[in-house]
Ligand SMILES: Nc1ncnc2c1ncn2[C@@H]1O[C@H](COP(=O)(O)OP(=O)(O)O)[C@@H](O)[C@H]1O
């Protein structure tokens with residue numbers, strides 16, 4: 001068991017492509033860290049550098065207290081689970097799991113004990129004498145996990161291990177890997193492009209984009225306090241809505257003014273933004289669908305009001321039973337709201353949007369950075 | 374319309390089997406004729422028209438003889454030739470496979486500078502006509518005064534090694550990179566990865582290329598004829614057969630030559646039959662991704 005430390009790690013491929021930029025990361029012992037980001041953002045590259053399968057162009061990598069830049073994979077005390085499992089097709093599942101220990105000249109009875117232990121955890125007892133090709137995808141996945149467990153490494157590395165499973169199995173295995181982590185009490189580094197996987201499994205998440213670390217935090221903090229528009233949009237489903245507008249001050253209050261109307265800011269947020277000494281007025285307001293409340297026209301106080309402020313046209317409704325998604329046209333931009341199924345609206349109705357003030361995010365349109373950080 | 378269609382289909386089917394039959398005869402008739410001739414006596418060989426099976430010249434009854442085989446087995450040169458050929462073909466195959474698989478592993482799976490030029494050079498070598506190197510090689514061998522057996526094994530590498538390397542390279546390349554990396558993380562050295570993971574997985578290709586190398590070495594004539602010219606004891610079996618002499622001067626011992634030819638073919642046929650399934654696997658495996 002050991003932590004992991006990356007100091008300004010860079011990866012430039014031989015063809016000149018700069019795949020990972022100045023990655024800094026401190027992973028504590030026993031953490032479950034997830035690298036997440038869209039395809040091609042450098043997740044695998046980062047993981048493979050930790051594994052030692054890719055050379056580190058510059059920077060330092062520590063496993064525990066040991067600088068391992070020039071240590072070969074076999075001496076890094078890590079185990080890796082590959083996307084396509086990479087089981088040895090000519091060996092039985094038992095031999096697949098035992099291979100690493102055999103190479104290390106571990107005594108036979110000890111190997112046997114380790115393999116049986118791992119098989120027990122993963123429910124593989126009956127399958128050990130078969131070859132990998134005689135197993136289903138889910139079972140192969142477990143053999144691959146078992147092969148890693150048997151090694152009893154300091155760090156588990158996994159590169160999209162669930163992406164070849166069907167949706168149902170993926171959800172199951174997701175939970176199993178989390179359980180495994182609790183049982184083994186070892187450091188896990190897990191790569192996925194699926195934000196749901198990241199949110200459900202990780203104790204901490206590293207969001208990557210184009211080789212840059214966008215934010216590192218716990219799932220809750222990423223969701224509540226995205227540092228930039230990318231993280232705001234990437235984490236959470238359906239996506240966070242972004243509405244362009246300006247901030248204007250009127251007396252003591254700060255207002256977000258956009259094409260469809262204006263919304264007053266929460267006191268704390270207003271204070272924070274004012275303290276920035278920002279001269280630029282333009283901002284992007286981010287609000288998650290679940291934090292965008294709507295009121296129907298029929299509501300009495302709206303009837304009385306008669307104003308068009310914050311009015312939106314319902315374009316599509318998606319009823320999921322437990323919740324309803326409304327796709328709203330706000331000044332020719334589509335905005336999604338997740339509402340209670342008891343709210344009855346139909347297409348072409350008008351509604352008023354009411355973002356929850358404490359859940360509003362504000363970003364600089366140029367740097368895309370949050371103004372609330 | 375229907376009956377017309379089935380009629381056409383039937384016609385196509387008949388045509389198909391007809392073509393199959395022609396190909397079959399075309400390929401097998403020479404061998405059949407060799408077997409037929411090898412079972413005939415000198416007198417039966419002289420019969421006109423030639424008979425499709427050995428027949429008694431007088432009665433026309435089926436009358437095969439093993440006389441030719443007896444003579445061939447008594448022929449010291451032939452027996453020696455078989456031994457030489459066996460040694461040379463096995464050594465050539467083994468060397469070509471060992472060196473070829475090492476090279477192919479590097480060319481197919483490792484990263485290094487000059488890989489492409491190397492590959493093209495190897496490919497170019499498979500196209501080299503033997504005659505062009507013959508004279509030069511002979512001079513080299515004379516200068517180094519290499520024994521004929523060794524010089525044959527080494528010179529057979531010229532055509533077996535590029536071929537095995539080329540075929541095995543494409544085979545190694547087809548193996549998923551993740552297997553290699555997985556072995557690396559599991560703690561295998563590159564050499565352990567090679568012989569514990571890669572080699573077993575390339576077994577079908579090894580068998581196929583090995584067999585083809587064996588056949589090529591076993592059948593080779595030009596080099597063998599040249600390099601054994603001053604060392605007759607090193608003659609391989611094709612050369613030995615060519616040197617068969619009849620009981621009477623200038624007489625071609627046709628029956629014996631045919632018997633020897635049949636005997637030389639038998640080991641190859643046995644090898645192919647034994648490894649048949651592996652060969653098919655080796656020929657098709659590259660087509661589907663592992
Ligand atoms: N061997 C390589 N040579 C050059 N570029 C590469 C190589 N491997 C990956 N890349 C590039 O690096 C970027 C990151 O790749 P990768 O880490 O595999 O992304 P992902 O986040 O999808 O796992 C991609 O744009 C990819 O094209």
Ligand SMILES: [Mg+2]
Nearest residue numbers: 043044045160
């Ligand atoms: Mg990847």
